[in-house]
Amino acid sequence: MSTVVLLTLTGLGLAALYFLIASGLSLVFGLAGVLNFAHGLFLSVGAYAGWFVATHWALGPAIPVGVAAGAATGALVELVVIRPLYRRPTEQVLATVGLSLAGVALLQSIWGADPRSYPRPAWTAHTTGVLGAQVPDDRFLLIGAAVLVLAALLAFLRWTRYGLIIRAGVENRAMVSALGIDVRAAFTLVFTLGGALAGAAGVLGGMYFGSVSPGQGAGLLIFAFIVVVIGGLGSVTGCAVAAVAVGLLQQFVNYYGTSGAGDVSVVALLAVVLLLRPGGVAGKVTA
Amino acid sequence: MKALIPLVLAVALPWSTLDIPFLFDGPLNSPGTLQLLGVCLVFGGLALGYDLLFGHAGLLSFGHALFIALGAYGVGILVNHFYWPLWTAVLLAVAGAAIAAFLLGAVALRVTGIALAMVTLAFAQVGWIVVNRDPGGLTGGEEGLPLGPAAVPGFLVGVANTVNLYWLALAFLVVVVAIVHGIRRAPLGRVLTGLRDDERRIAVLGLSPYRIKLATFVLAGALAALGGVVYVLLTGGATPYLASTDLTLSLIVMAVLGGAGTRWGALLGGIVYAYLDQRLTHVGGSLPGPLGQPLFVLGTLFVLAVAFVPGGLAGLRRRTLSATAS
Amino acid sequence: MILSVHDLSVTLGGSHILQGVSFDVPPTGITALLGRNGVGKTTTLRAVLGEIPATGSVDFGGVPALGRPTHRLVRDGLGYVPEDRCVFAGLTVAENLRLAVRSQDPDFRTVFGLFPELKQRSDQSAGTLSGGQQQMLALARVLLNPQRLLLIDEPTKGLAPAVISAVAAALERMAERVPMLLVEQNLAVVRRLARDAVVLAAGRVAWHGPTEELLGDPARTRDLLGVGSTVRRP
Ligand SMILES: Nc1ncnc2c1ncn2[C@@H]1O[C@H](COP(=O)(O)OP(=O)(O)OP(=O)(O)O)[C@@H](O)[C@H]1O
Ligand SMILES: [Mg+2]
Numbered sequence: 001m002s003t004v005v006l007l008t009l010t011g012l013g014l015a016a017l018y019f020l021i022a023s024g025l026s027l028v029f030g031l032a033g034v035l036n037f038a039h040g041l042f043l044s045v046g047a048y049a050g051w052f053v054a055t056h057w058a059l060g061p062a063i064p065v066g067v068a069a070g071a072a073t074g075a076l077v078e079l080v081v082i083r084p085l086y087r088r089p090t091e092q093v094l095a096t097v098g099l100s101l102a103g104v105a106l107l108q109s110i111w112g113a114d115p116r117s118y119p120r121p122a123w124t125a126h127t128t129g130v131l132g133a134q135v136p137d138d139r140f141l142l143i144g145a146a147v148l149v150l151a152a153l154l155a156f157l158r159w160t161r162y163g164l165i166i167r168a169g170v171e172n173r174a175m176v177s178a179l180g181i182d183v184r185a186a187f188t189l190v191f192t193l194g195g196a197l198a199g200a201a202g203v204l205g206g207m208y209f210g211s212v213s214p215g216q217g218a219g220l221l222i223f224a225f226i227v228v229v230i231g232g233l234g235s236v237t238g239c240a241v242a243a244v245a246v247g248l249l250q251q252f253v254n255y256y257g258t259s260g261a262g263d264v265s266v267v268a269l270l271a272v273v274l275l276l277r278p279g280g281v282a283g284k285v286t287a
Numbered sequence: 288m289k290a291l292i293p294l295v296l297a298v299a300l301p302w303s304t305l306d307i308p309f310l311f312d313g314p315l316n317s318p319g320t321l322q323l324l325g326v327c328l329v330f331g332g333l334a335l336g337y338d339l340l341f342g343h344a345g346l347l348s349f350g351h352a353l354f355i356a357l358g359a360y361g362v363g364i365l366v367n368h369f370y371w372p373l374w375t376a377v378l379l380a381v382a383g384a385a386i387a388a389f390l391l392g393a394v395a396l397r398v399t400g401i402a403l404a405m406v407t408l409a410f411a412q413v414g415w416i417v418v419n420r421d422p423g424g425l426t427g428g429e430e431g432l433p434l435g436p437a438a439v440p441g442f443l444v445g446v447a448n449t450v451n452l453y454w455l456a457l458a459f460l461v462v463v464v465a466i467v468h469g470i471r472r473a474p475l476g477r478v479l480t481g482l483r484d485d486e487r488r489i490a491v492l493g494l495s496p497y498r499i500k501l502a503t504f505v506l507a508g509a510l511a512a513l514g515g516v517v518y519v520l521l522t523g524g525a526t527p528y529l530a531s532t533d534l535t536l537s538l539i540v541m542a543v544l545g546g547a548g549t550r551w552g553a554l555l556g557g558i559v560y561a562y563l564d565q566r567l568t569h570v571g572g573s574l575p576g577p578l579g580q581p582l583f584v585l586g587t588l589f590v591l592a593v594a595f596v597p598g599g600l601a602g603l604r605r606r607t608l609s610a611t612a613s
Numbered sequence: 614m615i616l617s618v619h620d621l622s623v624t625l626g627g628s629h630i631l632q633g634v635s636f637d638v639p640p641t642g643i644t645a646l647l648g649r650n651g652v653g654k655t656t657t658l659r660a661v662l663g664e665i666p667a668t669g670s671v672d673f674g675g676v677p678a679l680g681r682p683t684h685r686l687v688r689d690g691l692g693y694v695p696e697d698r699c700v701f702a703g704l705t706v707a708e709n710l711r712l713a714v715r716s717q718d719p720d721f722r723t724v725f726g727l728f729p730e731l732k733q734r735s736d737q738s739a740g741t742l743s744g745g746q747q748q749m750l751a752l753a754r755v756l757l758n759p760q761r762l763l764l765i766d767e768p769t770k771g772l773a774p775a776v777i778s779a780v781a782a783a784l785e786r787m788a789e790r791v792p793m794l795l796v797e798q799n800l801a802v803v804r805r806l807a808r809d810a811v812v813l814a815a816g817r818v819a820w821h822g823p824t825e826e827l828l829g830d831p832a833r834t835r836d837l838l839g840v841g842s843t844v845r846r847p
Contacts (some may be wrong), residue, residue, distance in 0.1 A: 004692055026702070168712055171704075175695065175699040176712075177683040177687070178662065178664070178687060178693045178699075179687065179713045180687035180688045180758070196788065225717060264735070
């Protein structure tokens with residue numbers, strides 16, 4: 001029993017990380033139609049910015065700085081690279097591929113290819129007893145952050161004008177323009193938002209894994225892609241559900257099967273979803 | 288047959304003792320230079336094979352590395368662990384990769400566009416995971432899988448025989464060119480272009496877009512596996528890099544930089560990219576900051592090319608030609 | 614002239630769909646844009662709106678329109694009601710309307726005066742509205758803001774006869790306030806609403822003039838639009 005509780009909470013912690021990455025990715029894809037390979041770079045930039053602040057100054061501001069760095073990178077990429085390629089979707093994807101390659105190499109040239117150990121708040125090293133299981137507190141940090149972000153995102157989409165524009169734009173971008181709205185301002189917004197969430201994931205992930213390396217973002221990105229496809233492109237709640245499914249599946253299979261089987265089973269889940277509803281994957285759903 | 292001249296030059300190159308100071312470290316026929324050129328040729332072939340999918344059929348696959356790795360590791364495992372003779376192992380590895388391409392393609396090609404990109408990416412990730420986890424000690428994990436020299440025929444082993452490996456790489460490239468250009472010229476080539484531009488038009492002709500795409504996917508997978516095999520022979524072993532998404536991304540960069548969907552674009556892109564990658568790694572230490580990172584230079588070049596040079600090198604050449612003509 | 618289209622050409626997916634279309638839309642009343650299926654009526658509207666690349670020239674209210682972003686044209690008073698209505702299915706009726714609001718004081722009085730049903734259904738998600746109700750929502754969206762010209766694409770498509778006359782009546786009242794370029798297949802509706810007609814054929818304007826002149830001549834109607842002389846008043 002206690003093993004199951006521990007595995008569940010650890011799986012949910014992983015799911016929280018996936019959700020933070022995938023929700024931004026999903027909104028960017030849903031609205032702007034860009035499969036953003038540079039999203040992993042936003043994460044790495046946020047992680048290193050947070051790391052820098054935490055090791056040179058204090059742990060407290062690491063998260064806001066990581067978020068800000070991720071957001072700034074997202075906004076910059078949209079304005080400088082994506083926007084000039086508007087209406088050329090393949091080129092946009094390719095440009096983000098180039099950015100992810102160049103960006104990771106840039107980080108590598110500054111901080112080296114080897115992982116750096118990541119400072120974390122002292123309390124995350126403690127454990128809390130839950131139903132007989134001793135669960136490390138860093139899980140709760142991740143889960144708490146993700147729940148907060150989910151609630152805030154849903155409220156934003158539901159109650160604000162920009163939320164309305166994003167929900168409408170995910171359904172039909174052209175029609176939003178035809179109502180006199182500059183939908184490209186919303187593109188910049190979702191890139192910034194996605195960058196901010198990825199930055200948060202970078203810092204929290206650094207604390208969770210205890211280290212950061214230039215390729216960290218790209219490694220997590222692939223699972224985030226899978227979450228996005230399973231959850232339905234552009235859907236935040238779908239993303240949350242898929243993240244939980246993927247996180248739990250991966251954790252449980254990795255524990256009870258051979259190592260690595262969890263990762264493979266996630267891809268198998270993707271294949272099953274594709275076979276069962278190929279249309280549902282490409283189809284867009286909102287909020 | 289203008290293409291014959293470069294081919295003859297490439298075949299004859301190992302007899303030249305020409306020393307080009309800045310471009311190469313030793314004379315053309317030195318083992319180091321031949322090895323570098325051989326890798327360039329392999330990547331030229333791999334990039335052109337990938338472009339069959341991407342540039343010609345319009346299938347944006349992010350899983351090509353999986354098939355390269357299947358060829359490379361397939362041969363390595365059969366030879367090292369099961370003591371198969373090399374050429375039988377090559378046959379089986381390539382056939383196995385083709386079967387894998389058939390099975391995965393059958394699922395993945397049910398979707399198109401960006402969803403296809405994501406699904407192929409996910410499938411290839413399985414290859415990456417398996418290779419790194421080193422199941423049963425078969426793949427050697429992060430260390431890679433050096434090819435046991437005992438199993439390789441003598442004329443392909445040793446520094447003195449680098450020239451034979453170079454010719455092998457050239458032969459691989461010629462095979463890929465023959466196949467891809469053969470398809471371009473055949474009615475199938477027009478069908479593929481039609482598929483890329485507008486799938487409905489092909490469906491109207493009564494052809495099944497799905498089957499044609501699947502056949503192309505299988506062929507490209509087999510060519511990739513063959514390239515993986517040649518790469519392993521040339522460099523002495525398989526490394527996890529061969530299974531990585533980074534490799535697929537590099538192939539995309541090569542195809543696009545060279546000019547996707549053109550006759551020679553991807554091939555040139557592959558050769559130039561592989562050359563720069565190796566040379567920049569070599570001289571990298573002496574360059575300041577990020578310029579010492581080949582991927583930084585290549586990635587940035589790529590973004591600029593995508594934004595400002597549509598059609599890649601091939602497009603650039605065409606435009607220069609028409610500009611000088613007028 | 615509120616809209617002048619001159620030598621408009623559009624190529625999509627390799628086919629040259631519009632090959633130099635020229636016509637004018639007067640600043641009052643309804644001008645019909647007609648033609649057989651697939652001749653390029655929707656394409657013409659989308660090109661005017663800047664949704665697809667086009668060459669030639671388009672002049673809207675004295676200002677060149679080609680090359681300007683869609684949302685700017687719309688803000689200048691060019692309202693668009695697309696062929697498939699394109700209401701946002703996942704949004705409620707109220708949200709659809711709220712999204713469309715641009716001006717300080719949106720004209721909800723006119724909108725709910727014309728379509729009282731929308732007020733009652735404000736919290737219903739737009740995807741669950743009937744076809745006629747969706748069409749009314751799409752028309753309502755452009756009526757909330759001050760407009761100088763409306764582009765309306767087949768507003769009666771797929772609707773039951775009773776609903777068609779309700780929509781036609783609404784269009785008639787809207788036309789008292791703002792000029793329209795109306796794409797419409799139902800010739801009875803065209804006859805009732807449009808003063809002038811522009812007919813497209815083979816990528817060009819094949820005929821233009823008063824609607825009566827076109828529809829009063831069954832042979833010409835059949836020739837240009839490929840339909841019989843069964844034009845009845847609604
Ligand atoms: N994106 C596209 N790519 C290729 N061809 C297109 C594209 N969009 C439209 N077409 C073609 O352009 C032609 C004109 O289309 P359009 O929708 O403007 O016709 P229409 O006059 O509005 O027809 P209908 O009365 O059926 O609505 C059609 O033959 C259509 O198939
Ligand atoms: Mg139409």
